Amino acid sequence: MTCTTAVLLPGTGSDEVFVRAAFAGPLREAGIALTAPAPPPDGTALIEGYLAAFEATAAGVDGKLLVGGVSLGAHLAVEWALRHPERCSGLLLALPAWNGVPDGAPASVAARISADMVERDGLADALRIATDGVAPWLAAELNRAWPRHAAGLAAGLRAAGAHPAPTLDALAQLRVPVGIAACTDDPVHPVAVANAWAAALPRAHVRETTLAALGEDRAALGRAAIEAWQQASASQGSD
Known part of the structure; x- marks a missing residue:
């Protein structure tokens, strides 16, 4: 190596x-x-x-x-x-x-749902919904990372969820x-x-x-x- x-x-x-x-x-x-x-x-x-x-x-x-x-x-x-x-x-x-193709893969579905929430509810409410009931460490990761994507978050989530592996x-x-x-x-x-x-x-x-x-x-x-x-x-x- x-x-x-x-x-x-x-x-x-x-x-x-x-x-x-x-x-x-x-x-x-x-x-x-x-x-x-x-x-x-x-x-x-x-x-x-x-x-x-x-x-x-x-x-x-x-x-x-x-x-x-x-x-x-x-x-x-x-x-x-x-x-x-x-x-x-x-x-x-x-x-x-x-x-x-994603074809209903859980990660693809989750990305599309998250994009919908960001566009419909705004970042703060989308984060509140997305982190409800998840492990504290994962909630902390989302609360740090999502705001860094700023206005490009929803579009990025959609692009990722649709892109073929x-x-x-x-x-x-x-x-x-x-x-x-x-x-x-x-x-x-x-x-x-x-x-x-x-x-x-x-x-x-x-x-x-x-x-x-x-x-x-x-x-x-x-x-x-x-x-x-x-x-x-x-x-x-x-x-």
């Missing part, structure tokens, strides 16, 4: 603060520097903005990148790697949400080692999706954790993805 730079994107409605909390420590222990782009300000150009962040980092790095992200970020990392296989050394994928056939084209992290207690990002991705990918492993563990230590998510990637690299050889 020779890569020294990782570029990781957040999930829908999240931000680079969460990415750093989850991945910076475990990556540092592995000797890898983290680049975590902030959400693009224009929600209508969310997808294009995030993909451009991969391009911008790749342009300034001599060698291959370790790319990845959380939920939507994981989807887009695969999309970029498929376009630029010569620049990708591996993938760290946390909580993939669906494959192919990689198909299983597309995943089969990737030959780099892939680590996938899944939370067994997360109905929005089903473990079955993570396992389906791993089965389709030629060189992938899954490590499980829980949302409850993330509540105690956000790095549990990054650690699971990195350990799975290291296992994939060690068991099948690294590029």
